[in-house]
Amino acid sequence: MSDLTAYFDLVGYRHQGRPDLAALRALHLRHTHSIPFENLSPLAGLPVKLDIPSILEKFSRQRGGYCYEHNLLFQHALDALGFNTTALLARVRMNVPADVVTPRSHMLLLVEADGEQWIADTGFGRMTLTSPIRLEPGAAQSTPHGRYRLIKDDEGYRLEAETAGSWEPLYAFDLRRCYPPDFEMSNWYVSTHPASHFVHDLVAVRTVAGGRHVIYNTRYSFYGLDAPPVSVQLQTVDEILDMLRSEFGIAAHEVAGIQDRLARLVSRVSSAGR
Structure with a gap:
């Protein structure tokens, strides 16, 4: 539990009780307010390590990271607290023309809490969710930093954010479980290609x-x-x-x-x- 203690100290969170929606929301908010998003390592030509000790050590040195680092550590903490989580990969659609196909290069989480499924994501830069949203297509859902919605289509789901009165697509994903080799491959692409x-x-x-x-x-x-x-x-x-x-x-x-x-x-x- 030493790595979890260090993580909870880093984000200023103390868990008491069961793995419910209130706990998920509290930890999601604390994580996104405590650890910055940044890409200094790939920009400098340095490797981005995805093992939990390396991620936590980096964050503890007044550093941040991008989606894999944020969401892998967040998932590790949620799993230890008793949540049922599924790691997913998404195609980024933000600022991308509709006819351009992007790789599955963004990580997010599907989390079960209070008998429902929730999308959690602590690592999408300026449009990062600061609260999980219910896996409920069509409904505009409020978070501490704006409204988001999920749109369902033949290929899965699309996350959109409300900006200046209109809806902006962020990324598209399905619910197929992804595994560590998937993230190692995607991380190599994102950090070196x-x-x-x-x-x-x-x-x-x-x-x-x-x-x-x-x-x-x-x-x-x-x-x-x-x-x-x-x-x-x-x-x-x-x-x-x-x-x-x-x-x-x-x-x-x-x-x-x-x-x-x-x-x-x-x-x-x-x-x-x-």
């Missing part, structure tokens, strides 16, 4: 009660729950590192090779803006 934006672009998200802090390459934005987003263009590597430390709680300066990679990113963005 030239077509993966995680090896080219900086992405970091920190969820807080009032909204989300987001960095995409050299632009920092805060997406408030009841206000229009506020954005700032970061000009230097030091400004990016300082922002990651102050607003995201990420010790990016300790990532081997990241300063050189960020310098190239800043130069690329600057050249594109000329």
Whole structure:
């Protein structure tokens, strides 16, 4: 139980009682508010390890991670608490043309609680769920950070988020159970393939009660729950590192090779803006 104790200390959660919906919601919220989403390791050309000790050790060093790291650790904790979970893979549809087929590169969870099935996902960047949603197609469901809905079609389900009064597709999935080799393969693709934006672009998200802090390459934005987003263009590597430390709680300066990679990113963005 030592790894679970360290995880619960990290997210500030103490479980008492049975594995019910209230516990699922509480842990989901604490996880998403405590551990940032970021891709510094693949951006720096470093491996992304998916074993639980490595994930927990990384998170404990003021780091974050992406979907596999977040949801594998979250699933590990849920299973230990007595929940029945199923790991799934999804095709990302966010900002993707309808006629483009994407790989199954995103991990999420199906969780049973209080006699119903719920979709839980602690690792989808700026649009991460901060509460599980019921596996109920068509119904708009509220979370602490906006409304989501599931649409059912011939191939499975599509998760959508309400943004500016319209519904934006996030990803598509079915309910076939996936296994560790599936995630090892997908993780290798996402963290090393030239077509993966995680090896080219900086992405970091920190969820807080009032909204989300987001960095995409050299632009920092805060997406408030009841206000229009506020954005700032970061000009230097030091400004990016300082922002990651102050607003995201990420010790990016300790990532081997990241300063050189960020310098190239800043130069690329600057050249594109000329």
